Amino acid sequence: MGEPVQNASSDAKPPASNSNKQALALAAVAVLVALIAVLVSSGGGSDTPKGSITPLAWDGVSEVQFGGARLVDVRTTAEYERGSVPGAENVPLDQLAAVSDSWSRAEAIIVYCATGARSAEAARLLSDKGFVVYDVSAGIVGYDGGLGELVENQEPPASSGNDGEPTALPVMYDFSTNT
Amino acid sequence: MKPVVDRLREEFEGRVEFRIMNFDNEPTVANAEADRFGVQFVPTFVFLNSDGTIETQRVGVVPEKEMRSILESLE
Numbered sequence: 001m002g003e004p005v006q007n008a009s010s011d012a013k014p015p016a017s018n019s020n021k022q023a024l025a026l027a028a029v030a031v032l033v034a035l036i037a038v039l040v041s042s043g044g045g046s047d048t049p050k051g052s053i054t055p056l057a058w059d060g061v062s063e064v065q066f067g068g069a070r071l072v073d074v075r076t077t078a079e080y081e082r083g084s085v086p087g088a089e090n091v092p093l094d095q096l097a098a099v100s101d102s103w104s105r106a107e108a109i110i111v112y113c114a115t116g117a118r119s120a121e122a123a124r125l126l127s128d129k130g131f132v133v134y135d136v137s138a139g140i141v142g143y144d145g146g147l148g149e150l151v152e153n154q155e156p157p158a159s160s161g162n163d164g165e166p167t168a169l170p171v172m173y174d175f176s177t178n179t
Numbered sequence: 180m181k182p183v184v185d186r187l188r189e190e191f192e193g194r195v196e197f198r199i200m201n202f203d204n205e206p207t208v209a210n211a212e213a214d215r216f217g218v219q220f221v222p223t224f225v226f227l228n229s230d231g232t233i234e235t236q237r238v239g240v241v242p243e244k245e246m247r248s249i250l251e252s253l254e
Contacts, residue, residue, distance in 0.1 A: 054211040067208040068198055105231025106196075108212070130231070132215050169196045170234075170253035173225040174184055175218050178203040 051127035083150035104168035
């Protein structure tokens with residue numbers, strides 16, 4: 001009868017996927033792809049990175065900070081002074097839109113509040129402005145002390161100067177694995 | 180790529196911040212940051228100006244000379 005139907009999918013490479021987990025699985029393939037890709041590597045073009053919101057547990061905070069991130073307590077100043085996570089700066093939710101204007105989008109933002117309600121709102125606000133946001137949705141009520149005991153009347157971190165003077169450097173991200 | 184990156188990191192110290200996103204060592208942050216830039220493969224290099232705008236991206240092995248010239252072009 002007709003010609004045999006070839007199943008082309010059997011040896012087809014998986015399409016580019018949205019999942020980074022899949023991207024990881026493709027690491028081996030990526031080496032080959034990379035060799036090809038370098039020949040046709042994408043050109044420049046300036047654009048603002050899109051924002052994102054990632055839920056984060058308290059025990060993941062130091063890892064994100066290691067990658068370079070700002071830890072922001074979005075509760076009121078009175079709440080912050082009664083006790084806040086070491087290294088956190090205080091930007092009450094109602095001031096966040098204005099204050100964050102002077103922040104570099106190159107830096108990720110970790111937000112927390114008391115129970116997760118305000119931080120969720122803060123995360124949406126910042127993400128809409130193009131920031132990469134991590135929302136510690138457990139809130140300070142779920143804080144396990146992993147970053148140190150809560151500090152009363154904490155001095156804001158030195159880097160949080162809000163003088164509108166951008167001190168951020170250009171950034172090179174190197175996405176890699178151990179292999 | 181690692182020796183090249185290490186060398187350039189030293190060379191550009193104080194001028195460009197290097198953020199090593201290792202999917203094996205720090206998967207949470209690497210995955211989130213990869214999402215942000217649409218990174219699909221390793222190695223991928225993303226170059227940002229200090230205002231956070233993306234200058235360019237490179238997928239795969241980048242010759243040292245080219246990487247240095249991109250780093251020098253960042254504002």
